[in-house]
Amino acid sequence: MTGSNWMFVxxxxxxxxxxxxxxxxxxxxxxxxxxxxYDAALAGTVEEER
Amino acid sequence: xxxxxxxxRSFVVPRPGAWRWFGAFAFGFLIFTQIxxxxxxxxxxxxxxxxxxxxxxxxxxxxxxxxxxxxxLFSARYLWKxxxxxxxxAAAAAEVGATFNGLAxxxxxxxxxxxxxxxxxxxxxxxxxxxxxxxxxxxxxxRAFVDDAQRRAxxxxxxxxxxxxxxxxxxxxxxxWRTLHQIQSNPASMDPAYVLGLRANAFAFLFIMIYFIRQRxxxxxxxxxxxxAAEAVALGGQQA
Numbered sequence: 001m002t003g004s005n006w007m008f009v010x011x012x013x014x015x016x017x018x019x020x021x022x023x024x025x026x027x028x029x030x031x032x033x034x035x036x037x038y039d040a041a042l043a044g045t046v047e048e049e050r
Numbered sequence: 051x052x053x054x055x056x057x058x059r060s061f062v063v064p065r066p067g068a069w070r071w072f073g074a075f076a077f078g079f080l081i082f083t084q085i086x087x088x089x090x091x092x093x094x095x096x097x098x099x100x101x102x103x104x105x106x107x108x109x110x111x112x113x114x115x116x117x118x119x120x121x122x123l124f125s126a127r128y129l130w131k132x133x134x135x136x137x138x139x140a141a142a143a144a145e146v147g148a149t150f151n152g153l154a155x156x157x158x159x160x161x162x163x164x165x166x167x168x169x170x171x172x173x174x175x176x177x178x179x180x181x182x183x184x185x186x187x188x189x190x191x192x193r194a195f196v197d198d199a200q201r202r203a204x205x206x207x208x209x210x211x212x213x214x215x216x217x218x219x220x221x222x223x224x225x226x227w228r229t230l231h232q233i234q235s236n237p238a239s240m241d242p243a244y245v246l247g248l249r250a251n252a253f254a255f256l257f258i259m260i261y262f263i264r265q266r267x268x269x270x271x272x273x274x275x276x277x278x279a280a281e282a283v284a285l286g287g288q289q290a
Contacts (some may be wrong), residue, residue, distance in 0.1 A: 012107070030269040041280055
């Protein structure tokens with residue numbers, strides 16, 4: 001085993017952060033999208049009540 | 051067994067931004083523990099610096115198991131009590147678990163190439179981990195394709211509970227079968243120089259998992275609450 005192993009170590013940590021940050025971004029966008037949809041649905045409910 | 055009506059919302063939608071500081075802490079802690087582990091651990095006698103992959107690969111695998119245990123817990127509770135909140139928590143944990151499961155597989159491949167000379171081999175541990183991953187991809191596909199909320203919750207609770215039973219098989223596979231994969235790593239079985247880094251990274255992954263499950267649960271609650279609101283409109287403007 002030589003110093004070239006660092007290439008694999010760097011690849012492993014890069015993949016870890018790509019997956020974690022990618023999933024974080026997915027959740028962040030999902031919360032914003034679903035919050036908007038929920039607010040719109042609630043507005044629809046209120047409109048219906050009027 | 052009877053389940054409560056899905057048209058009456060039985061959960062409170064959590065505030066999306068309430069755990070912002072916990073998320074920031076979890077990410078900051080992960081950065082800190084990774085730097086700590088890389089800087090303080092000496093190269094392994096056999097594997098050299100490749101050993102440093104352990105600090106991400108092993109916690110990713112542990113968190114996968116833990117997430118699927120959460121799925122089992124809430125799926126069983128849903129089947130027992132029929133509470134919608136348990137179904138949503140199980141679904142959130144399943145998606146997070148599948149993400150960490152995929153990550154553990156990728157990291158294992160990256161470690162396997164220089165250590166074993168192959169990216170992949172049909173070894174018992176690798177194969178059972180892949181089967182676990184596919185079961186939970188199936189679980190997520192099932193949830194995506196079933197429109198009826200009650201049926202979706204019941205079916206996915208059964209699949210989630212059965213899927214989680216595979217976890218002990220994956221864990222014990224390295225002892226039950228002759229495998230290329232080494233036996234389980236834990237702080238008791240390794241050089242003390244590596245224990246702090248592994249423990250710290252395991253906690254960092256745990257905090258990330260908790261934050262992700264919570265945020266995914268918020269999304270699931272908002273989706274269901276939106277469906278409830280739409281149903282309320284359809285039923286004549288009842289409050290959602």
